[in-house]
Amino acid sequence: MADTQGGRSLVVDAVTHRFPNGALAVENINLDVKGGEIIALLGPSGCGKTTLLRIIAGFIAQTQGRIIIGDDIVDPLPPNRRAVGIVFQNYALFPHLSISENVGYGLAARGVDKATRQREAQRLLELVQLPTMADRLPRQLSGGQQQRVALARALAIKPSILLLDEPFAALDKNLRLDMQIEVKRLQRVSGITTLIVTHDQEEALSMADRVAVLSHGKLEQFGTPSDVYDRPQTLFVNTFVGSTNRMPGTVMSSDRTGAKVRLDAGSEIIARPATGSLTEGGRVTVCIRPEHLQFVNDDAGFAGVIGMSLPLGATVVHEVTTADGTGVKVSQARFGETRTLESGAAVRLAPLAPALANAFPATL
Amino acid sequence: MGAAPAARDVTSYGTGLAAPLALFFLAFFVAPLLQLFWLSLHNDTAGLHWGIGQYLQFLTDPFSLSVLGSTLLLGAAVTAVCLLLGFPIAWLYQRVGPRLQTVIILIVLLPLLTSVVVRTFAWIVILGRQGIINATLQSLGMIDTPLRLLYTQFGVVIALAQVQMPLMVLPLITALGRIDSNLEDASCSLGAGSWRTLWRIVLPLSLPGIIAGCTLTYAAAITAFITQSLIGGGQMLFMPMYLYQQASALQNWPFAAAISIIFLLAVLAVVSVFTALGRLSRGYGGA
Numbered sequence: 258m259a260d261t262q263g264g265r266s267l268v269v270d271a272v273t274h275r276f277p278n279g280a281l282a283v284e285n286i287n288l289d290v291k292g293g294e295i296i297a298l299l300g301p302s303g304c305g306k307t308t309l310l311r312i313i314a315g316f317i318a319q320t321q322g323r324i325i326i327g328d329d330i331v332d333p334l335p336p337n338r339r340a341v342g343i344v345f346q347n348y349a350l351f352p353h354l355s356i357s358e359n360v361g362y363g364l365a366a367r368g369v370d371k372a373t374r375q376r377e378a379q380r381l382l383e384l385v386q387l388p389t390m391a392d393r394l395p396r397q398l399s400g401g402q403q404q405r406v407a408l409a410r411a412l413a414i415k416p417s418i419l420l421l422d423e424p425f426a427a428l429d430k431n432l433r434l435d436m437q438i439e440v441k442r443l444q445r446v447s448g449i450t451t452l453i454v455t456h457d458q459e460e461a462l463s464m465a466d467r468v469a470v471l472s473h474g475k476l477e478q479f480g481t482p483s484d485v486y487d488r489p490q491t492l493f494v495n496t497f498v499g500s501t502n503r504m505p506g507t508v509m510s511s512d513r514t515g516a517k518v519r520l521d522a523g524s525e526i527i528a529r530p531a532t533g534s535l536t537e538g539g540r541v542t543v544c545i546r547p548e549h550l551q552f553v554n555d556d557a558g559f560a561g562v563i564g565m566s567l568p569l570g571a572t573v574v575h576e577v578t579t580a581d582g583t584g585v586k587v588s589q590a591r592f593g594e595t596r597t598l599e600s601g602a603a604v605r606l607a608p609l610a611p612a613l614a615n616a617f618p619a620t621l
Numbered sequence: 622m623g624a625a626p627a628a629r630d631v632t633s634y635g636t637g638l639a640a641p642l643a644l645f646f647l648a649f650f651v652a653p654l655l656q657l658f659w660l661s662l663h664n665d666t667a668g669l670h671w672g673i674g675q676y677l678q679f680l681t682d683p684f685s686l687s688v689l690g691s692t693l694l695l696g697a698a699v700t701a702v703c704l705l706l707g708f709p710i711a712w713l714y715q716r717v718g719p720r721l722q723t724v725i726i727l728i729v730l731l732p733l734l735t736s737v738v739v740r741t742f743a744w745i746v747i748l749g750r751q752g753i754i755n756a757t758l759q760s761l762g763m764i765d766t767p768l769r770l771l772y773t774q775f776g777v778v779i780a781l782a783q784v785q786m787p788l789m790v791l792p793l794i795t796a797l798g799r800i801d802s803n804l805e806d807a808s809c810s811l812g813a814g815s816w817r818t819l820w821r822i823v824l825p826l827s828l829p830g831i832i833a834g835c836t837l838t839y840a841a842a843i844t845a846f847i848t849q850s851l852i853g854g855g856q857m858l859f860m861p862m863y864l865y866q867q868a869s870a871l872q873n874w875p876f877a878a879a880i881s882i883i884f885l886l887a888v889l890a891v892v893s894v895f896t897a898l899g900r901l902s903r904g905y906g907g908a
Contacts, residue, residue, distance in 0.1 A: 314810055336809045343810045349803035353825050362821075363811035414811055 264292035264448050265327040265417040267313070272322030274308055282308040283474045286322070290467075295444055295451045297461035300471035301497065306454045309471070310420050313452065315339045326417050337366070342416030342449075346423040348407040350395035356382065356406050357391035363414035381409040384443065401432045408440065412447060419444070419451040425460060437464055458498050462486060470494045490531055492542060492617040501544040502585045505619065511535040516616050518543055522579035524559040527611035532618070540619035547574060547588035549613040550606050558607030561585065563598045577606060661878035668875065675879035685863075685880075692843050692860040693887060695777060699842035700835050702782040703789040707834065711793035712823075729790045732783060741851045744780040745771060748852070772854035780852045781842045788841055789834035796830020797823070832899040836892055843888065860884045 269288040276282055283305040290296050298306040311317045313324055315336035324331050331339050350359050358365075360381050361374035369377070375391075382388050385405035395403055404424065411419060424440065425433045441464055444451050455461050461468045462482040470477040470485060470493070478490045489495035496503065506520040515527045516535050520543060528543050535541060561577035564584075568591070575587045575598060587606060598604070608614050664674035679685045714725045732740060747753045748770040755767040770776050800823060808818040824831075846861040853859065860880065868877035 314806075316806055316809075336806070337812050337814055339810075340812070341810060343807065345803045345807060347801065347803060349801060349807040351804060351807075351822060362808070362813070366808075366812040366814075366817055410807075410811065 265450055266290060266292045266325075267418055267450055267452070268323075268325040269309070269313070270323040270325060272309070272312060272319050272324065274305075274312060274317065274319045274321075281474050283312075283319075283471075286471075286476050288469055288476070288479060290450060290452070292450055293448045294466045295441070295453065295464060297465035297468045298452060298454045298471060299456070299458060299461040299468050299498070301456055304471040305474040306456075306471050307422060308474075310343075310422055310452065310454050313418065314341050314343055314420055340414060340417050342411030342414060342419045344404070344407045344411050344419070344421045344424050346426055348395075348403045350403055350406055350410070352395050354394075355391065356387070356393050356395065356398070359395065359406060360409045360413050362410065367414070377413060378409075381413055382406075384412070384446075385409045385439075400428055401436055404428070404436060405439070408443060412443070412449070416449060419449045421451065421453045423454055423456070425455075425457070433460075440464070462498070468498075470498065472497070488529070488531075489544075489615060492531075492544070492620075495531070495544045495615055495617070499546055500586070501546050502550070502583075504543045504545065504579075504583055504585065505581075506541055506543050506616075508535045508537055508539050508541055508616070510537060515611065516541075518614075518616055520559060521581040522559040522561070522583055522585075523581070524557070524607070526608055526614055528614035528616035529612055531615045535616060535618060541616045542619050543614050543616050545585075545608055545614045547586040548572075548590075549609050550585070550587045551589075551609050552587070553605050553607045556605070558605045560603065560605055563600055563602045563604060565600060566598050575604075577604060579606075657878045657881055660875055661882050663875040666873055666875060675876050676883070678876065679879055679883055688858050688860060688863045689883065689887060691774075691857075692884075693891065695774070695781070695849075695859060696839045696843035696891070698774075698778045699781045699785060700789075700839045702778060703786055703838045704831065704835060706782065707786055707789040707793055708831075711790050711797050711830075714790075714794050715797045729787050733787050737784065737845075737847050738851075740784055741780060741848045744776070744783070744848075744852055748776050748780075771852065772856055774857065777849060777852045777857060780848050781845055784845065784848055785838045785841045788837040792830045792833040792837070793827065794830075796827040796833075800826045829899060832895050836895045839891060839895070840888060 267288070267290040269286050269290075272286045273284050274282045286305075286309060288296070298309060300306045308317060312319045315331070315334060315338075318332070326339070326341075350356075351362065354362065357375060357378045360378035361369075364374045364377060379388070379391060382391055385408055387402060387405050387409075390398060390402065390406070395406065398406065421440070425436055428436055437460065440451075453461070453464060462485070465482065467479060467481055468485045469479045472493045478485055478494045480488075480490075485494060485498055489498065492503075495501050504520050504522055506518040506522075506526075509517040509519050509525065511517070511530060513530070516530045517525055518528050518541055519525050526543065528541075559579055561579045564576040564578055567574045567576075571591055572588045573591055575589070577585045577587055579585055585606065660668070661675055662671055662673065664670040664672040710725065710729065714722055717725070745752070749755070750767045750769075750771070752770070754770060755764070758764045759767065804822055804826070805818055808822050809815075813821070843859070844861055846865070849857070849859045850862050853862075864877050864880045864884070867873045867880060
């Protein structure tokens with residue numbers, strides 16, 4: 258047990274969980290996590306990501322499916338036998354124990370003697386850059402420091418998997434970035450397979466090697482951050498990760514690489530079919546991100562009327578209403594001549610490049 | 622009641638509103654207590670000679686001291702039984718659904734809703750020579766002669782523990798409810814089993830509730846005149862009955878007053894030990 262440091266793989270194999278009241282919490286989730294990877298479970302609240310984390314940790318016994326860590330099916334093991342380290346959202350430090358005792362708690366449970374425990378706790382506190390806090394109580398530490406202690410405590414048991422439940426949600430913005438870098442550094446040093454549960458897409462995209470997007474208990478997509486952002490497989494992923502414009506249209510022609518879509522707004526564009534090929538003449542929803550639209554001068558693109566221009570610092574966002582009444586946002590990087598546009602001004606819009614739009618079969 | 626000054630601090634309140642209660646306490650608690658103390662400082666029943674003779678008499682009389690000792694021990698035994706039986710109930714309460722919680726609370730509070738005399742007589746029915754326990758054991762053939770349960774220390778402890786149980790369970794439920802459930806999950810995920818989690822996390826963090834419950838139970842148990850007298854019978858003498866005999870039957874008011882003061886101080890001493898333990902627990906784990 259003592260030498261299972263880092264690098265263990267994690268397989269979530271067809272896991273389904275139903276709450277006692279019959280509600281489906283997660284449905285047929287499959288994840289194949291390589292040893293040493295950082296994975297983010299991303300989704301809105303209530304999507305089942307925390308349930309999945311608690312299943313992996315062993316606090317919830319799933320209705321169906323298996324959890325495999327390394328070569329072991331861990332389903333029969335209670336949480337205290339799984340060697341899974343958890344950092345809770347509120348850190349859950351033991352308020353009556355000193356920082357050193359908190360960090361050494363897992364070692365004490367394994368029967369490690371006090372001197373070794375203290376030495377190991379000190380080593381870990383140095384790792385998380387809190388070497389002088391050993392004798393303090395948790396309430397004497399700031400939020401960021403408490404989180405470092407929670408990390409050290411989880412790492413002390415040399416976990417095969419590290420689970421972080423919304424670890425940065427309680428921190429203010431500047432501290433959050435510092436801690437994200439810190440966690441990533443510690444993860445690289447230790448090489449421990451890590452799962453981060455988060456509803457913050459920036460956090461997921463910046464920290465994780467791969468992102469699993471969940472919605473209503475189902476896995477929408479599992480891929481690299483650029484897969485998820487640039488090649489979303491579902492409409493949900495496209496709208497939840499980043500912001501996007503949804504424009505209705507009809508498929509004129511389609512093959513695997515691209516589809517020609519006639520937008521209701523009035524022009525034809527080339528879009529990437531998100532799921533295989535699209536049926537000719539079928540209705541689709543085309544997603545174009547605000548930063549992928551540009552103003553054009555000639556008769557290209559589609560027409561619209563400026564509703565409002567918002568200078569947001571580095572970018573200027575224009576709200577445009579198209580001929581069919583669809584509201585569209587256009588984001589322009591701000592440089593020299595970029596200016597806000599008069600409300601009511603007529604403009605024409607087109608995508609920056611053809612592959613930047615994604616087409617999904619319309620559900621309604 | 623006059624117009625408030627313009628720059629009044631809105632978070633402070635006048636002490637005037639507390640005056641009625643303060644007067645009430647002054648007239649019906651502090652004054653009688655002082656009178657009691659004054660009374661105890663007389664060497665004779667007529668109240669003519671000053672002195673500390675009553676205190677000396679109590680403290681040099683082995684019988685009086687044994688009554689005090691057995692009363693304090695009775696309190697300790699009842700408190701221990703209440704804690705041992707009450708903690709699992711409170712622990713269970715935090716882990717069941719809302720419907721079962723209602724049932725548990727009802728069962729715990731039920732003793733408070735019946736008269737203490739009725740409850741005590743129920744115990745007489747249960748514990749008596751021909752009582753429910755003896756009748757059951759005899760019909761099962763487990764005993765030949767009835768067990769002596771009534772008029773024993775055991776009987777008094779059991780009956781008092783039942784009567785005082787709410788005073789232990791309610792503070793424990795509150796204290797256990799305040800413990801973040803993530804702490805138990807954290808302990809478990811770090812490799813601790815349920816017993817280690819109970820000893821190292823749940824018990825230390827519920828210490829404020831344990832101390833509050835123990836203090837209340839203890840104070841209530843040693844002063845429970847009716848239950849002590851009815852279940853204890855003539856053979857067992859505790860401080861409240863001793864005091865009653867001296868005051869009512871023997872009309873020895875100065876000695877009864879001295880007993881009261883000594884009893885009061887003894888209880889205060891025990892309660893302050895509990896409180897000191899509580900203060901200690903707040904710095905728990907500093908080592």
